[in-house]
Amino acid sequence: MKFTVVGSGAMGLRYGVLLQDAGNEVDFVDGWKPHVEKMREQGGVYVSRDHEDKHLVPLKVYYPEEYDGNPDCYVFFLKQMQLSDMLKRCEHFFKPNQYAFTCMNGMGHVEKLLKYFKPDKVVAGTALVATVLNGPGDVDFIGKRGAGTMNLANYTEKPDDFTHKLVEQLEKAQFNPNLTTNFRGTLMAKVVFNSVVNTLCTMFEMTMGEYADYEGADEMSRQLIDEAYDVCERDGVQMLTTRKEELDSVNYVSKVANPLHYPSMYQDMHNYRPTEVDYINGYLVKLGMKHNYFAKTHAFLTHEVHLAERGKQRELKRKREEEAAPKTVVEEQQAAGR
Structure with missing residues (x-):
């Protein structure tokens, strides 16, 4: 499966890197220049786990205006107040058949996503997992691999074939997903x-x-x-x-x-x-x-x-x-x- 992570901060990197480790093709899109340039300079992102084993993970990162990929699913991880602007910057590469998946904190993001994605293409959830962005190009995954849980649901509350495939990939990435219809x-x-x-x-x-x-x-x-x-x-x-x-x-x-x-x-x-x-x-x-x-x-x-x-x-x-x-x-x- 191909994913594009929009908002490659702490949680975006965690989801993207672990989905990539699970065998998926993953692109990263972000608008914070120091972060993007640092990752390009070093050829990826430095990843630690609980402040140990710091190592470089290669990845492909783009600014919204230059991206032209065609993923099966977008993974959105931004602050609530950043989402509207980022969606406008990205709308040129959204396509009707693509899904939007998010585990952003707070409420307000779903209504914004529905302006760009059909209701049956929106999947949202919650993640009980901790991650820290130490600085540009440097992220720390808190907790042992496989730690934490998450819940997710379709906006329509009707899981389709794609949803089950998404859950399968999240399981491979050890996010411990729980699919609900609520x-x-x-x-x-x-x-x-x-x-x-x-x-x-x-x-x-x-x-x-x-x-x-x-x-x-x-x-x-x-x-x-x-x-x-x-x-x-x-x-x-x-x-x-x-x-x-x-x-x-x-x-x-x-x-x-x-x-x-x-x-x-x-x-x-x-x-x-x-x-x-x-x-x-x-x-x-x-x-x-x-x-x-x-x-x-x-x-x-x-x-x-x-x-x-x-x-x-x-x-x-x-x-x-x-x-x-x-x-x-x-x-x-x-x-x-x-």
């Missing part, structure tokens, strides 16, 4: 998970394991899970798991699977990038308001993250001003090691 329930399970772990770990700058070890973590998690489930039930979403099972998932992934991992929202905040909180906690708030239900804890956390983003932007501005300021003779000597 589209919204599948996606919302990860939204709820992320609304707890991603947001709280980001706000308090801690790993998933550090959060889960706090004696009050279960109480905090339950409050957020209960609010989220209240919202989903009012909107008619049939969740894949019970509230208790969702809490058990938060604890297992945080304590056992990825205790040393900083979630992607933390990585964005730490690197002065906008977070996806509006598409996770904020999405739950908006969905609840449709039914006159106020998810007040999620609303409060959304505001907190935005305040923290302002603080990080102020820190970045100060950092740039200090770097641009003329150095004194003493500072220059110190920088030179004298």
